[in-house]
Amino acid sequence: MKKKHSSFSNFIYYTFVILFGFVMVYPILWMIMSSLKPETEIFGNASSLIPSQLLFENYARGWEGFGRTGFDLYFRNSMIVTSLVVIGTVLSASIVAYGFARLKFRFKPILFACLMATVMLPVQITLIPQYILFHNLGWVNTFIPLILPAFLGGQPFFIFLLIQFIRGIPRELDEAAIIDGCSTFGIFTRIILPLLKPALVTVVIFAFMWTWDDFLAPLIYLNNANLHTVTLGLRNFMDADSGTNWGPLLAMSSLSLLPQLILFAFFQKYLVQGIATTGLK
Incomplete structure (x- = not known):
């Protein structure tokens, strides 16, 4: 009886998980399947996932882009910006997290309080001062305003995440390295950084997703169509006067998910390990 009760409980649990997972994935499935539908069928028969015919023309039209600007250029621009932002953020x-977690220096509590305050600060508050600064430097309409901030401190959320992770690493490892003649920078590169791999993978995934999906910053700083990213390229399919080309829009939206899905699938085990562990077994 106990075994039957356990089997029934597992059946209920997995049924609920599968149904809940389908509800979560349904919008993505609808987008992918609708990208293969004719224009009139996308909203005319929106409840049906199965298209009456597979129309791959939407992908060809979407990939052509607008004028002389193909969608491959948008993907290239997004990949350049996102890759450099991820490198700079990591x-x-x-480095900043290691300083706060391990080093002793003047005004450390005050600076850490400022760091925590910026976590709660909306990005819109600093948008105007940053734009004025980059405009005076002549960097507007370039990739520099999108990339440079990542190399000058990164996201406070990622710094706090790494600080908490480093604090879980025993200090005895640092002391043993000092006895062996290791410098402060050597402790960081040889001891702390290798143990940070699960947390750094978490940072890479979130930094990639947030930068790839960012619409506001490219919209503010990029005016040249040849510099537009994927998010701005998708916006170009929507026109208040001529209407929205839903077929190509959904097709390119589906393609824009591929880099994130591939990255998540490849680093999934490290992501779970970085969230669920403290970095040491």
């Missing part, structure tokens, strides 16, 4: 956030 480098700056790990």
Whole structure:
């Protein structure tokens, strides 16, 4: 009887998980399947996932882009910006987090309080001062305003995440390295950084997703169509006068998910390990 009760409980649990997962995935499935539908069928028969015919023309039209600007250019721009932002975020956030977690220096409590305050600060508050600064430097309509902040400190959220992770690493490892003649920078590169791999993978995934999906910053700083990212390229399919090309829009939206899905699938085990563990077994 106990075994039957356990089997029934597992059946109820997995049924609920599968149904809940389908509800969560349904919008993505609808977008992918609708990208293969004719224009009139997308909202005319929106409740049906199965298209009456597979129309791959939407992908061809969407990939052509607008004028002489193909959608491959938008993907290239997004990949350049996102890759550099991820690299800058990992480098700056790990170094700053190591300083707060391990080093002793003047005004450390005050600076840490400022760091925590910026976590709660909306990005819109600093948008105007940053724009004025980059405009005076002549960097508007370039990738520099999108990339440079990542190398100069990164996201406070990532710094705080790494600080908490480093604090879980025993200080005895640092002391043993000092006895062996290791410098402060050597402790960071040889001891702390290798143990940070699960947390750094978490930072990479979130930094990639947030930068790839960012619409506001490219909209503010990029005016040249040849510099537009994927998010701005998708926006170009929507026109208040001529209407929205839903077929190509949904097709390119589906393609824009591929880099994130591939990255998440490849680093999934490290993501779970970075969230669920303290970095040491």
